[in-house]
Amino acid sequence: MDRAEKIDSIMKRRGFLWRSSEIYGGISGFYDYGHIGTLIKRKFENLWRHFFLGLNPMFFEISPSTIMPEEVFKASGHLEHFTDPIVRCKKCDFVERADQILENILHEKFEGLSKEELNEIIKKHKIRCPKCGGELEEVSEMNLMFPIEIGPFKKVRGYLRPETAQGAYVNFTKEFNALRKRLPIGLAVIGKAFRNEISPRGGVYRLREFTQAELQIFFDPDEINDHEDWESVKDLNMIVLLAGSEDAKEVSCEEMVEDIRLPKFYVYYMASVYKFYTEVLGYPKDSVRFRELSEDEKSFYNKLHWDLEVKLETLGGFKELCGVHYRYDHDLSSHEKMSGESQKVFLNEKKFIPHVIEISFGIDRNIYALIDFFYDERDGKSVLKLPFKVSPFDCAVFPLVKRDGLDERAIEIYKNLSGHFDCYYDDSGSIGRRYARQDEIGTPICITVDYDTLKDNTVTLRDRDTANQIRVKIGDLSATISKIIQRGKF
Ligand SMILES: [Zn+2]
Known part of the structure; x- marks a missing residue:
């Protein structure tokens, strides 16, 4: 791919x-x-x-x-000028922007030319339908607005x-x-x-x-x-x-x-x-x-x-x-x-x-x-290195394994964090798979609850961009995540 x-x-x-x-x-x-x-x-x-x-x-x-209402676009000029030149094949009905057809065939830019100018070029180069070779109709103008008919009997004309x-x-x-x-x-x-x-x-x-x-x-x-x-x-x-x-x-x-x-x-x-x-x-x-x-x-x-x-x-x-x-x-x-x-x-x-x-x-x-x-890759795996402030989640929380109380501890941390951050919880599959899934969607920080957590109240924070890890006290977690997201760097 x-x-x-x-x-x-x-x-x-x-x-x-x-x-x-x-x-x-x-x-x-x-x-x-x-x-x-x-x-x-x-x-x-x-x-x-x-x-x-x-x-x-x-x-x-x-x-x-x-x-x-229509008057808005009469005034703004969109009704008259917001058009593209369009051309249709007489034989197969294929429709395309006239400047686009010319650009594809002649490899030059034709944007902004009038329909008269485009017709001239089509004649001069004997351009025919790119699909079937049929003859093309004269270039016409197509307005790019969507008309809307409003109310009973559709009496009022408006536009999206x-x-x-x-x-x-x-x-x-x-x-x-x-x-x-x-x-x-x-x-x-x-x-x-x-x-x-x-x-x-x-x-x-x-x-x-x-x-x-x-x-x-x-x-x-x-x-x-x-x-x-x-x-x-x-x-x-x-x-x-x-x-x-x-x-x-x-x-x-x-x-x-x-x-x-x-x-x-x-x-x-x-x-x-x-x-x-x-x-x-x-x-x-x-x-x-x-x-x-x-x-x-x-x-x-x-x-x-x-x-x-x-x-x-x-x-x-x-x-x-x-x-x-x-x-x-x-x-x-x-x-x-x-x-x-x-x-x-x-x-x-x-x-x-x-x-x-x-x-x-x-x-x-x-x-x-x-x-x-x-978009980037590390060891053949996708890493979406989005700026932290537009990453879908600020952080994800995992228990290392789903037993021995690690999962309860992880859920507790998740609930505390999700009031302040866009936070994701995942306990399925190996820890490596879970890291990879977050890398792929660009989550900057992964937080893992492991057996040490039960002893000393610390968790692992892993950096999306380097896969490096640090240990942080649970009490300092919110402040640390805020700092990292604010800084835009782990
Ligand atoms: Zn055709």
């Missing part, structure tokens, strides 16, 4: 995630999280909350509805939101007032979003139903060239790849402002994202970079767009895990026009529509990335 197959096997066998409704064959682009996957997801989301909401006391999480962001925009004025009319304010949403992808591939990397964690930061555009906390990031070095460039280079945040001419307020949030990946999650610096998107790749609403990418072996290189977008006043201005409700604020002696910087994470792909990146 290669690395990807081994990871896939663990994810299915051990309760991480898999295709939804698999007993009926499932539908591409939908996944279910099992008990381990759910624990990791919850921990990742909590880390995200603590880190990003902690950036400013005026950043908060809200929970808007996932179904929104294609991004959580709109939920923050339609609530902006209410929150601005509730937060005592100050800027900047941040509104975060962690929740589901839905995109009817034409042919989702790459497992959880491109899904039709997925979880986003997005933070919309509303600010006064006259203050874009400064940030109150700038000193804390100005010397931070990041690896960046400029649009149109082949080589990534290391630059400081100060240089991002001076040489690359990005506004400080924007670079500050790029730096925050970079710190989240390198310091909180612990990805090594040489595996993380920011890539600037070209004009063709950028969404219609973004003035600046840099993606944070992590190098992932099973996906063949750097992959996007988070985007930092300067959406200008696009969304609030459009909602003002469509709804007739003013989105302007009166602040700093002027009336204006706030601008927005958005930090946008796909949670599912981030979880897959963690598993992919931190």
